[in-house]
Amino acid sequence: MTLQTDLDRFLDNLRNGRNASPATCSEYGRDLARFRAFLEHDAIDDWSAVTADHVQRFVAAEHRRGLSGRSLARSLAAIRALFGWLLRENRVRFDPAADIRPPRSGRPLPHALEVEEVERLVSVPGTGPRECRDRALLELFYSSGLRLAELAGLDVTGVDLGEATARVLGKGQRERIVPLGGAARKALGDWLRARSEWADADEPALFISARGQRLSRRAIQARVAHWARRLGLPRNVHPHMLRHSFATHLLESSGDLRAVQELLGHADIATTQIYTHLDFSHLADVYERAHPRARRGNGGSSDGGE
Incomplete structure (x- = not known):
């Protein structure tokens, strides 16, 4: 299965199996689409190959892109929900995002010089x-x-x-x-x-x-x-x-x-x-x-x- 196939199945389960709100499904879909693109850029084509390092670097990249601590927390929640479903489906053996926390909200990074x-x-x-x-x-x-x-x-x-x-x-x-x-x-x-x-x-x-x-x-x-x-x-x-x-x-x-x-x-x-x-x-x-x-x-x- 491709990463996108699993994502589609997860989001379908989120909508129909867990009755998540349309807003949550939409936000999770956007967050996980960026995560999937990040992984594919790293030549990752199977969720079982994702490590904590991939998640850490994705969060850092999103942080540099300007996402707030709250938005990053939501992205991590989406990744954890995905891996929780993948664990239940026996597609992976662990959740690589389990111990990762987002940067604190209200502490914007200082500007970097070019x-x-x-x-x-x-x-x-x-x-x-x-x-x-x-x-x-x-x-x-x-x-x-x-x-x-x-x-x-x-x-x-x-x-x-x-x-x-x-x-x-x-x-x-x-x-x-x-x-x-x-x-x-x-x-x-x-x-x-x-x-x-x-x-x-x-x-x-x-x-x-x-x-x-x-x-x-x-x-x-x-x-x-x-x-x-x-x-x-x-x-x-x-x-x-x-x-x-x-x-x-x-x-x-x-x-x-x-x-x-x-x-x-x-x-x-x-x-x-x-x-x-x-x-x-x-x-x-x-x-x-x-x-x-x-x-x-x-x-x-x-x-x-x-």
């Missing part, structure tokens, strides 16, 4: 310490998807340019290793050379002010907003927008939701589902293949301010 907008933002002009620092922190936000607190808390010893990695401390004091793209490595190398003009020998912070002190979160936010305005980006840009752009662009390129979740250091992403741990070599491979600035260096260069 790749071209990110390219413009990180092209900070100038070669002085301030410009090198700002270019490096912008590249690092987008290169590795860091939270503001993670970037502000980075020490020099947390960055390994040779290995192209950074060690960050995330929420819940969870430490993770993130890869650095080629553009970020170059920008960080430039900044580390310029940093000596401001830093005392015993200062551990990676990003510092002209007074030699660790750059505060507020100051970092101000620098991001400053360069967005100066370089003509048509919206209010903040650090979390760069983190969200990292996740969006990488997910669109790779389709590997679990790897993106791991790179972000999330307990959940989009579907709030906790995924199995992926080893770093796999994450680095996904990053290298998919991130827009993984291989490119970026020149740079002036402005005042902190």
Whole structure:
């Protein structure tokens, strides 16, 4: 049987066997038609081959398309109802959507920048310490998807340019290793050379002010907003927008939701589902293949301010 044949039989049972309302049948039909198209795009032609990963990626794709938490909950309810019927018909052995929850309603995702907008933002002009620092922190936000607190808390010893990695401390004091793209490595190398003009020998912070002190979160936010305005980006840009752009662009390129979740250091992403741990070599491979600035260096260069 084709996926559509089973869907038709399920919807017929919904209408005539369970006496569901016409509105419910119509909504379930639309939701399941999108799910079927998603599966067929993945070359899935049998419901028994559907896994939790397929459902997770479908929910994430629908979330990125703008569906609310309530609409996603309805889509998941439709998928669970379908698989409940398939179980009773002995067509499948389990419900892959059983443990998946939708994103919470009322928490819209921040806007993501377009790749071209990110390219413009990180092209900070100038070669002085301030410009090198700002270019490096912008590249690092987008290169590795860091939270503001993670970037502000980075020490020099947390960055390994040779290995192209950074060690960050995330929420819940969870430490993770993130890869650095080629553009970020170059920008960080430039900044580390310029940093000596401001830093005392015993200062551990990676990003510092002209007074030699660790750059505060507020100051970092101000620098991001400053360069967005100066370089003509048509919206209010903040650090979390760069983190969200990292996740969006990488997910669109790779389709590997679990790897993106791991790179972000999330307990959940989009579907709030906790995924199995992926080893770093796999994450680095996904990053290298998919991130827009993984291989490119970026020149740079002036402005005042902190």
